[in-house]
Amino acid sequence: MAGLRAWLLCMAVALTPIAQAQRISKPGEYAGYSPRLYDRWVRSSVYVPVRDGTRLAVDIYRPATTSGQPVDKPYPVLWTHTPYQRAVRAADGSVQLSGDTFMPSRDLVLHGYVVAIxxxxxxxxxxxxxxxxxxxxxxxxxxxMTEWLARQPWSDGQVGMLGCSYVGDAQNNAAATTPPSLKAIFPGASSFNRYDFVSRGGLTAQFHTRPEDPRDQGAGTLPVDADPQGLDLAAAREGHVRNTAMASIWKDIPFRDDWSPLLKSRFWEETSLSTYRNAVEMRGPVMYRWTGWADEFSAEQFIARANLKNVVKLLIGPEGHCRSDQFNLFAEHLRYFDRYLKGVDNGIDREPSIHYYTYNAEPGHEWRSADSWPLPGTRKERYFLSAEHGLASGKPGRAGVLRFEVDYAVVKNDGKTLLWPVSQFGHGLSYVTPPFTEDMQLTGHAVVSLWISTTATDGDVFAYLEEVHPDGSSALRAHGRLRASHRKLGTPPHDYLGLPWHRSFREDHAPMRPGVPEELRFDLLPTSTLLRKGDRLRLVITGADPRQRSVPADAPPTVSVHSGGTMASYIELPFVPLKD
Structure with missing residues (x-):
């Protein structure tokens, strides 16, 4: 018997590493903790009334048995709040379900979650x-809706949210109301302060001024199950024609403290998560925020993390808006919700809280982790502009000036949405560093301080930071913008990571005096890139951007960029120690 016990003990010890090896939980990888429990789901659709009696259409996806019946076991509920139609009938008669096409939803159901759209x-x-x-x-x-979902017999009372862009910010909107049952959210490409995102630098982003999409009228939307003839759907759409047009809102409220005559409120304050940060910190859900470097939302994630202890994870990849081609976002959703809604001890809460991608890193070493931002050891170095189109560290050179006429031809007012600009090299002024003599890692937020004069009383200034390789190829890595009349700096009401912040109240408006230089200081969106020996950095400054919807009727102004002497324009770059 003693020999048998010894043999069993040896076998247990020998097999332990194998069992442990089958359990993987790290960013983008997850196995051995949350098996796929079902191979099918079932969808139902109902109307749910909210407190003022308005009925909202809800699609519910539940795990199903092999016979197609919903399982009886209650599970956590994950839901999305979307303006993009939960289900539609296509022109060919087929049904397109948001729950089928919205990336993580269906597979999450198969792992033991209920999903509602x-x-x-x-x-x-x-x-x-x-x-x-x-x-x-x-x-x-x-x-x-959160509390209704929590009360249903197929719910275990634990509710989370997921989605990206509008559907990401919808989670912030829900969190601001602190529903007791909302335990965890996973917002992609969402804001912290609505003005600092939508009207960054005093300029409204293009994708918030696009014409209304035909889908906004509900064409093709499927009725709920109890409305097979679509009578309720038709009645609902009658009310949609009174929806506020988005573009009309922004035109009336160019300043942060403006009152919206359409909405009868101070819109920027009402709709910003930052307004409710104290309540959210005390009673709100935990948050996993994600986006890509090539997205307008990138800075907002770091600012949200700096102001909300609820932000337990932050992911930022190399892609653009709501893209995650190089990272298994489904695995990350499952890891996160397993931990915070099911209590699975998978270790996600013990990892570094920031996971980010570095461009040009060696294959297999692009993804890095950190627990603080800016990164430890960040060294800020100023590179001064010169009248010879140079960018040099050290001290400012002699006084000089370069001029350009604003090129409004770059503006493509074709109704399409361009979420990330393309290189504007050749459409303004360019300044370039000498080739770097060693590898350098640039990670964080660059800041420009530009002495500008113009022939107009106002104007927009755009700055683009590009890396240029020895073969002449280049890549845009960061950009920023500022309307000259919004140049006055202020003290931010929350942690702004030490970056320049413009209050942009109506009383702060300061027109330019033609020909008189003024300092414009603003940050560029963050990035992380490895500059190789021989690479250079190029700063491009323009007065127009392809993402604008319209241009002034006046003739293009001439803009002067001053450098050296007492008007030493510069860009401040964040360098960090190289990873081994």
Missing amino acids: VDTRGKGASFGTRRGMQDSTEGRDAYD
Whole structure:
């Protein structure tokens, strides 16, 4: 018997590494903790009334048995709040389900979650009228929907949210109302302060001024199950024609403290997560925020993390808006929700909180992790502009000036949305560093300080930071913008990572005096890139950007960029120690 016990003990010791090797939990990889429990799901669709009686259309996806019946076991619920129609009938008669095409949803159901997709009021098959974008009414709807989902017999009372872009910010809107059952959210490409994102630098982003999409009228939306003839759907769409047009809102509120006559509120304050940060920190859900370096939302993730202890994870990859081609985002959703909704001890909460991608790193070493931002050891170095189109570290050179006429031809007002600019080299002024003599890692937020004069009383200034390789190829890595009349700096009401912040109140508006230089200081969106020996950095400055919707009717102004002497324009670059 003693010999048998010894043999069993030896076998247990021998097999332990094998068992442990089958359990993997690290960013983008997950195995051995959350098996696929089902091989099919079933969908149902209902109307759910919120507190003011408005009925919202909801699609519910539940795990199903082999016979196609929903399972009886209650599970955590994950939901999305979308203006993009939860389900539609295509022109060929086929049904396209958001739950089928929205990347993580269906597979999460198969791993033991219930997924719900909700049309926002005034959209899809939901009743009501849309007041602006993600206003307090939509927030209250999210509160009511969260608690309704938590009470259902197929729910275990634990509720989370997921989605990207508008559907990412919808999670912030829900979190601001602190519903008790909302435990964890996974917002992609979302904001912290609405003004600092939508009107960054005083310029409204293009994708918030696009013409209304035909889908906004609900064409093709599927009715709920109890409305096979679509009578309720038709009645709901009658109210949608009174929805507030987005572009009309922005034109009335160019300043942060503006009152919106359309919405009867201070829109920027009402719809910003930053307004509610104290309540969210005390009673709100934990957050996993993600985006890509090539996305306008990148800076907002780091600022949210600096101000909300609820932000337990931050992921930033190399791609653009709502893209994750080089990272297994499904695995990351599953790891996160398993930990915070099911209590699975998979270690995600013990990892470094930031996981980010570095361009040009050696294959297999592009992804890095950190627990603080800016990164430890960040060294800020100023590179001064010169009248010879140079960028040099050290001290400013002699005084000089270069001029360009604003090129409005770059503006493509074709109704399309360009979420990330292309290189503007050749459309303004360019300044370039000498080739680097050793490898350098640039990670963080660059800041420009530009002495500008113009022949106009106002104007927009765009700055683009590009890496240039010895073969002449280049890549745009960061950009920023500022309307000259918004140049006054202020003290931010929250942690802004030490970056220049423009209050942009109406009383701060300061027109330019033609020919008189003024200092414009603003940050560029963050990035992380490895500059190889022989690479150079190029700063491009223009007065127009392809993402603008319109241009001034006046003749293009001439803009002067001053350098050296007492008007030493520069760019401040964040370098960090190289990884071994």
